[in-house]
Amino acid sequence: MNRLQRRNYGGGHGYELDGRKVPGVTTILNVLDKPALQSWAARESASYAIEHWARLSQLPLMQRAKEIEEARYNTNRKAVVKGNRIHDAGEKLARTGEFDAPDEIRSQVEAYAKFLDVWEIETIAAECPVANTEREYAGTLDLLCRSPRLGTILLDVKTGKGVYAETALQTVAYRNCDLLQIGRHVPGPRGGKGKTEYDEQPMIEIDGCWVAHVLNDDVELLPARAEKDEFDAFLYLREAYDWHRAATDRKFDGYNPPIGAAVFPEQFERAS
Template sequence: MKIVKKSNGRNHWYVDTETGERVPGVTTVLDQGLPKKALINWAANATADYAIDHWDELSALAPSARLTKLKGGRYAVKDEASNRGTQVHKMGERLIRGEQVVVPDVLRPYVDSYVRFMDEFQLRARYIEAVVYSVDHRYVGTLDIFGDILLPDMPEYDHLPRDTDGFVCNTLLDAKTNRSGIFGETALQLSGYRFCQFMQPDPDDPESAFPMPEVTFTGAIHVRPDGYSLVPVVTGPEQHRAFLYAQQVGKFVQTDRDLIGEPIEPPTASRYALVKADEAEAVAY
């Protein structure tokens, strides 16, 4: 298995160059195999918000056009949040690499929070946006940050190995910019990364891959305009097993229609008739 990451605009996918086949990514696995209960309420709320914010515009439209606008309203909100998250990720990546960035005013609060995290936890990133993959389970992903951080000297972190400078090494971190905080599925996402067999720092060079280092700590960085939170995330074998279950459910969902055949035509015509109690005539049944 040799992986190359392909990109086209905001979209990306992974190809096994040995077979030419696409290999599913971790987030795709979760999108296909894990119910998103929160999205049901989100979709309703986003549509309602769109209706309120565009009331005059919608009122001037014909009913059919108004319905079309309302159906697509939530996607405008989703695209805005997705674009913001992508830009914050890209700027965070460049800042971690020590590059200078020009920050748009609308993103400045998020980038300031990202920089605060880097500074206050003294992040020493070793790999950024590295590809990781599992040969046995045939999935791929791109982690955000793999490196060392300085955690507080508190009893709950006593079990974590530290180097001579007090840093917890080999931490796996994922940055989130959504408004709602860190969802439970992040545990499955990070466990998918953690239990991969190989890490590939160069997404274009399969030969750069090496055995996945052992991870000592996993966490999510909730980057907000008013600050940030570093949230520990449990990613043990149990969570990885749940991730693999989601992978299997996703595979089933992609092919479940193939399990249902065409209706069977009866080999003979019906000879039964339905007789109404209040009528003498017989009606074919």
């Protein structure tokens, strides 16, 4: 049985290493403050209110407030769904060399296919679960591949408007994993859909980390610095995640809030 297990549930997933739950890389990175995201949320709510002012003004106050509050989540959900579809298409392209893209993401998929050809990307493995067994974290990297210009690389695929600094921490966390799972398709009985099974092996040596930023009709290749300083920064966040979970997660076995219950004068004797 594999040491690392990725468990899918609903729209998310989690990881177990040697039978114990461990945090994912992106979950650890959520410890970081993201002021740009806060500004975007404020702008999205304000824009929604202005664009739908006539209709909103006819609603009860609390319903009006609820719609404005949820506007940013609905916008983000649509972007996430589209991003996931492009991401899945890219994974299939990298793995099989072909994908019949629907019209709404065709330009991005065609741009990604051209990108793979131009850089002569040879896929080693796609959508690979990985883990650092000493630091006890896991994740799923997008692509391990070879290019005659770049060597053996770890490629992270981004489909949003920008590529942010924390992406370097994400890639360096994957690079410093020591356990790698490579999937293989197992056909179902009588030619059914089948499933993916994973073979575990040590992490392969990486020459560098890169980001493929998928735009509407082009893909930019960006270098991601993934050296000791970046890994040290990620490990600080790993420790901060443990502290924050123990301090705030009531369902966590190690829950230990640093702020106690209120105290009152009568609980204490007067100092002599």
